[in-house]
Amino acid sequence: MIRKNEIIRIYGRDFKENTIRILEEADLAGLIPSRDSRIGIKPNLVSASEASWGATTHPELVAGILEYLQARGFEKIVIAEGSWVGDRTSQAFEVCGYKELARKYGVTLIDAQKDQYREKNCAGMKLKVCACVDDIDFMINVPVLKGHCQTRITCALKNMKGLIPNSEKRHFHSMGLHKPIAHLSTEIRQDFILVDHICGDLDFEDGGNPVVRNCIMAARDPVLVDTMVCRMLHIDPEEVPYVTMSEALGSGSMDFDHALVRTLGREFEEDLPRERKIVHLQDAVEEVESCSACYGYLIPALQMLKEEGLLEKLPGKISIGQGWRGRTGSIGVGNCTAGFDFCIRGCPPLETQIYEELKSLILEQK
Numbered sequence: 001m002i003r004k005n006e007i008i009r010i011y012g013r014d015f016k017e018n019t020i021r022i023l024e025e026a027d028l029a030g031l032i033p034s035r036d037s038r039i040g041i042k043p044n045l046v047s048a049s050e051a052s053w054g055a056t057t058h059p060e061l062v063a064g065i066l067e068y069l070q071a072r073g074f075e076k077i078v079i080a081e082g083s084w085v086g087d088r089t090s091q092a093f094e095v096c097g098y099k100e101l102a103r104k105y106g107v108t109l110i111d112a113q114k115d116q117y118r119e120k121n122c123a124g125m126k127l128k129v130c131a132c133v134d135d136i137d138f139m140i141n142v143p144v145l146k147g148h149c150q151t152r153i154t155c156a157l158k159n160m161k162g163l164i165p166n167s168e169k170r171h172f173h174s175m176g177l178h179k180p181i182a183h184l185s186t187e188i189r190q191d192f193i194l195v196d197h198i199c200g201d202l203d204f205e206d207g208g209n210p211v212v213r214n215c216i217m218a219a220r221d222p223v224l225v226d227t228m229v230c231r232m233l234h235i236d237p238e239e240v241p242y243v244t245m246s247e248a249l250g251s252g253s254m255d256f257d258h259a260l261v262r263t264l265g266r267e268f269e270e271d272l273p274r275e276r277k278i279v280h281l282q283d284a285v286e287e288v289e290s291c292s293a294c295y296g297y298l299i300p301a302l303q304m305l306k307e308e309g310l311l312e313k314l315p316g317k318i319s320i321g322q323g324w325r326g327r328t329g330s331i332g333v334g335n336c337t338a339g340f341d342f343c344i345r346g347c348p349p350l351e352t353q354i355y356e357e358l359k360s361l362i363l364e365q366k
Helices: 015-026 059-071 089-095 098-105 131-135 158-163 166-174 178-184 222-232 241-248 277-284 292-307 351-364
Strands: 006-011 039-043 077-081 108-111 117-122 125-130 138-142 146-148 152-154 192-197 215-219 260-264 285-287 318-320 331-333 342-344
Touching: 006 015, 006 222, 015 059, 015 192, 015 215, 015 260, 039 059, 039 131, 039 158, 059 077, 059 098, 059 138, 059 192, 077 089, 077 098, 077 131, 077 158, 089 098, 089 108, 098 108, 117 131, 125 131, 125 166, 125 178, 152 158, 152 222, 158 178, 166 178, 178 241, 192 222, 215 222, 222 241, 277 285, 277 292, 285 292, 292 318, 292 351, 331 351, 342 351
Parallel strands: 006 260, 039 077, 039 138, 077 108, 138 192, 285 318, 318 331, 331 342
Antiparallel strands: 006 215, 117 125, 146 152, 192 215
């Protein structure tokens, strides 16, 4: 049985079979209290995009989990997720292949955006958590290893943000993300983690620049997982505050020096690139409490402008985020900057809209 300080990896392109193999090695069934346990699977379906785009959990991993569990007599299984603000989970279920998964394996899909919620005391911080969490006895988290435009990384800990209502997601951003993510980890327990490290985008949480690694990882400690992810992406874990905060709150351990990382089958050298596109684009933005979707659509739009040699021709910095509500300025993105001289409307505006309107603004300056 996989230990608390252990991370198991497997490489290869047969994602469903590799999932089953790594679950057998970890003895997932031995971790689940009983055959009557209600099991929840939490993928990352941030938006309606195919997994090859680098943002969402490959459905083959969840298919492997379902086949493994059902072959061992576990039948009370649900898949629960809530996409980010601005996208519909129902559409993500369809596009990402989860509606077909549910039909094939006879499991229920829970759209957390439509779920009721309950206010919970999360280690001294009151947060709204979707009611479905209370109905789950054993939580299997299936995050994608990705970069993030605001928190630098997103993997095990941040993926639980999909199980809070949209209103609370906006609230998280007004609180700066890190602290509420850490406190949420005390309420939503992760009993098992299967990391999709197949082709996550190391720059943008919404994908578009997939980095292929064809790797799946299994673990039990979300803090240890995110500590490893930081190291893989050449980031000091201390620079991702929700990781250190989660450890302080008792949600896991950052002691990677005493972790056991082992690989099934052929070993591959994990040499992920150090450069991040996001770093070179943030200088053009003045962000205050922006939601992930709004900021996440802005950054790829800026990348497109940069590739055309237009980014440096912007007539000023771009303001974005809830912190700009009721204020005035020059260039704003999103409805929160409605009082600005130039505002790209939307909650959120999509990247194509942002790109086209900023490009028109730049060209009009000539």
